[in-house]
Amino acid sequence: MNAPADTPLAQAVIAQAVQGLESTGWLDDAGALRQAAREKPGERPAQYLRRAWLLGERLGLTQALEQARAALALALIALALAVALAALGLERAALGAERTINAAAALAALLGPHLLALAVWLAALMLPKRLSGQLPQASGGALLGRMAWRLAQRMAQRVASRASRRLARSGANAARLLDASATVLQRLRLWPWLLGGISHGIWALAFALALALLLFDFAFRAYSLTWETTILSSHAFAAFVQASGWLPARLGFAVPDAAAVQQALAASAPASATLASSAAAANQSVWAWWLMGCVFTYGLLPRALLAAFCLWRWRQGLGRLAQPDAALPADSPEALLHVRQVFARLDALAPAVVMDAERPAPCSESTASAHAASAAPALIGFELPPELPWPPALPASPALRILNVDGSSAQRQAALAELAAHPPAALLLACHASASPDRGAARFLREAARHAPRTALWLVPADEAAQAGHAARWQNWLRAEKPGAALLASKASALAWLQKP
Structure with missing residues (x-):
């Protein structure tokens, strides 16, 4: 397997992993120090990162980084398949087996878990950093993103425990690099955007599949929407339909008007308003589009927009890594001490160079x-x-x-x-x-x-x-x-x- 390119993020992850390995003792880095000093003259942060990358290549960390990425990709595929099955089950439960749909209950089944999870994510995102940013498990509130990350770690650890010695070492390194990646992403404040992007993307996929299944069923099967209640009045249903359909109507979805709702309710029994009655049979397609419009507007659309927003914030945060200083380990006093010690060893290799020199300003003679x-x-x-x-x-x-x-x-x-x-x-x-x-x-x-x-x-x-x-x-x-x-x-x-x- 080819080693990944030394992108700024990959360099930061490898540097974090090497710093963790050297917390118990220095590695044999004489050759790496000399090569880093020669390739990046006068640039201490760049020399530090280059030294770590060279050590990572020797220890197999760069190859393991590619394996960690593959494990995360497989975890995402596994979650996507699970979500597809969940979307199918959710759609089946919402429509029911008797071709009769309780409109409010179906909408709650399709949107309820999503809205609850979205509220948790937003609340976690707004928590102070001291409460939400210190641990990966508590950062961002993105449950599906954390599940994908933990699944990738489990897959890497399984390779480490069951494969050959060479692959086991690579699997252990992959698990270690996932931990180092989490540390780097937390330091750069990218962790919630990564997990959020994964979570919102999976939710968007689930809603897209659910909408496709709803469209298929409504196109080739006949369903009747009902309104059932014990304690609510018929006016509550009318207000609910009008309120929930306001935004989908702005996006072009058909929504029953007040007259259609009142007509359906007037023809219903006191405790069950069957919208498929003779007076409202012609309006069944409108009710189907109302249900799909609500799922699209309040489910798929916000998740897709939030996934795009997380991707934008992710790329914006990666731009900070263009400065090598931002990629240096700085999550603990031990990491800062390690950076200073490596800088001192690099200084010893080139005593003739002025370390604190200022760049000469352009001047004209x-x-x-x-x-x-x-x-x-x-x-x-x-x-x-x-x-x-x-x-x-x-x-x-x-x-x-x-x-x-x-x-x-x-x-x-x-x-x-x-x-x-x-x-x-x-x-x-x-x-x-x-x-x-x-x-x-x-x-x-x-x-x-x-x-x-x-x-x-x-x-x-x-x-x-x-x-x-x-x-x-x-x-x-x-x-x-x-x-x-x-x-x-x-x-x-x-x-x-x-x-x-």
Whole structure:
């Protein structure tokens, strides 16, 4: 069986399952860590998800995810068949064996369970999250959806208990992934929409089948609708027919008018009003369409609309997974700790990269070039240690401007203001070789580089022993923050760069 595509939802489920497996001990993930760091450079959430996916492939979780989906599909098919049989039985019970239909009782039999279940679903949906969103069994109130989910879990567990060792491991993983899926869907607040969509879809199927059976029976068999009561008056039936038929009439269904209802009731016995009497025999088709119109309007239509609404909310919620942060396990303190620990291990693989770097804003150097054609170059010492002599001993050059920024906000702003007022022809930023590049250096470099057509970074001191091991780190950082900027490691190269026209 082919592994499923690594969609955002599949990645979130696999990550949740791997986090659960590692709650008792770390997996052997050295290769997965390196591959994730290489494939998703600088993106910690994406690296976390990629690591989990690679581990899931090795453990068979990705293949088991496809098996879990198949189990859920089979559970839905089984429920659909059961609903079809239930719809047939409900229709038989509503019409009766004697070709005589109690109109109110038939309508109650067809719509009563549906309306009760719908009220429960709406009430559960509006409950506070602390009451309805913590457990799958209490979320959303969608009974048929929960039944499908539990049936899928049972099917996966049965595979795990009765199949071969390889299939048993796959079945156990499928059951575990269904649990992980429930956790992810609850965290994303998609659980009630999934279960609701399943439940409303099954109900809509049941009503469609019931309507088809009603249409078939009314088309090829003769039925008589009756009104039977012991304590209600005939006017109650007339009001009931008019009220229940108002909305179906707006949708084009035939509904008995007040005169037809009164005529039928006037011809009936005190306790039983047979609508098939000689005075109302011609109106039997109207009564049949009234019954089918009520089933369609109050049964099939709301369930179909709610199924479509749940599908829309489901797709809307999946859109949040476009951001990798939303797919990270965050349902418990243990899960958050696991994420931080994996991030730390990824950090250890790439110490040269600035983890908290900000994305450089697009800037145009053409404006600076136009103003700096005849200006003097600028040399800025940035956060140099006090023991390092500054300014350095350089050949006399009256045109060279030398500044020193110790890292304070005031000095940074003053230097940037001077560069903005007098844009230099070239900007050389001197940094201590053993220092670590950080957000402050990145921000100052980007803002200062906007005022100069050429920018370079000079590592001081020029001692090769002091710079050993640091040049590569600065080069990687510079490549990420200021592509095209030169990295200079000696005083001679710095002077040559400054004097270049």
